[in-house]
Amino acid sequence: MNTHHNPRVALVTGAARGIGRAIALRLAADGLDVAVNDLPAQSDFLYTAVAEIQRIGRKAVAVTADVSKEKEVEAMVDTAVSALGRLDVMVANAGVGAGRVVSVMDADIGEWEKRWEINIRGTLLCYKHSARQMVKQGTGGRIIGASSLCGLRGFAGVGGYCISKAAVRSLTQTTALELREYGITVNSYAPGVIETDMTTKEADKEHGPGFTVKNLLKIPEVRTAKPADVAVVVSFLASPDSHFVTGQTISVDDGVHFS
Numbered sequence: 001m002n003t004h005h006n007p008r009v010a011l012v013t014g015a016a017r018g019i020g021r022a023i024a025l026r027l028a029a030d031g032l033d034v035a036v037n038d039l040p041a042q043s044d045f046l047y048t049a050v051a052e053i054q055r056i057g058r059k060a061v062a063v064t065a066d067v068s069k070e071k072e073v074e075a076m077v078d079t080a081v082s083a084l085g086r087l088d089v090m091v092a093n094a095g096v097g098a099g100r101v102v103s104v105m106d107a108d109i110g111e112w113e114k115r116w117e118i119n120i121r122g123t124l125l126c127y128k129h130s131a132r133q134m135v136k137q138g139t140g141g142r143i144i145g146a147s148s149l150c151g152l153r154g155f156a157g158v159g160g161y162c163i164s165k166a167a168v169r170s171l172t173q174t175t176a177l178e179l180r181e182y183g184i185t186v187n188s189y190a191p192g193v194i195e196t197d198m199t200t201k202e203a204d205k206e207h208g209p210g211f212t213v214k215n216l217l218k219i220p221e222v223r224t225a226k227p228a229d230v231a232v233v234v235s236f237l238a239s240p241d242s243h244f245v246t247g248q249t250i251s252v253d254d255g256v257h258f259s
């Protein structure tokens with residue numbers, strides 16, 4: 001499927017750590033060259049990811065950008081394409097977590113909007129500019145976004161985050177319909193609780209030790225999983241074999257939610 005001379009190319013945002021990093025490494029193992037993005041402050045971790053991808057035998061490039069800024073996203077796609085030759089797979093993974101637990105009645109709208117800038121606007125900009133590049137190439141593509149269990153149903157206290165991830169699901173459906181004629185599929189993954197900084201270190205900082213996301217979501221009996229357990233699903237969505245799957249948000253959550 002993937003010849004040595006014409007490798008497919010992926011761009012993964014928020015790839016300095018966590019789920020994004022696992023996706024980047026998995027796609028490299030699948031035989032893709034990979035551009036890894038994160039915020040400039042995460043450059044060192046990006047360079048580590050680049051070195052690991054190169055060790056797998058694939059080309060890699062680090063492209064810093066804030067995905068909530070349109071000019072930066074445009075430049076990110078251009079840089080990835082100049083460095084690796086083309087773009088076949090966009091994984092708009094970058095996102096920010098739930099933050100402070102607060103009810104709708106007590107919501108600080110400004111704080112919620114800051115999250116939406118990254119989770120909603122950032123995802124939209126990544127979809128937009130990767131789609132334009134893929135349409136220009138004329139050889140189809142795969143666009144993949146990060147929704148969440150929290151985008152598929154509400155959870156008390158985390159409304160700002162739930163809204164943003166529901167928006168990713170909705171955007172995925174619209175974009176899928178618009179890009180069908182170009183052979184570009186658009187899907188998102190909806191993880192349950194995955195062991196990353198977002199759900200461990202940062203959650204502890206926000207809520208104190210002993211806090212668990214599972215308890216917050218009132219799903220204490222559910223298993224947690226590793227970033228690689230999400231990456232394997234993204235691997236399928238990124239593959240040519242998944243051409244008949246589009247507009248879907250695929251749960252990777254130990255069976256908490258059935259769509």
Ligand code: NAD
Pocket residue numbers: 013014015016017018019020037038039042065066067068093094095096097118122146147148149190191192193194195196197198199
């Ligand atoms: P993480 O916080 O460990 O990693 C996210 C990465 O995105 C970080 O490296 C961060 O620097 C980067 N990032 C943040 N804002 C950015 C911006 N504006 N521009 C570019 N990069 C930016 O998170 P994770 O747990 O690996 O989650 C990855 C994605 O999966 C997120 O969209 C998250 O909402 C989603 N998700 C995670 C879980 C979970 O349980 N961990 C569950 C459901 C959905």
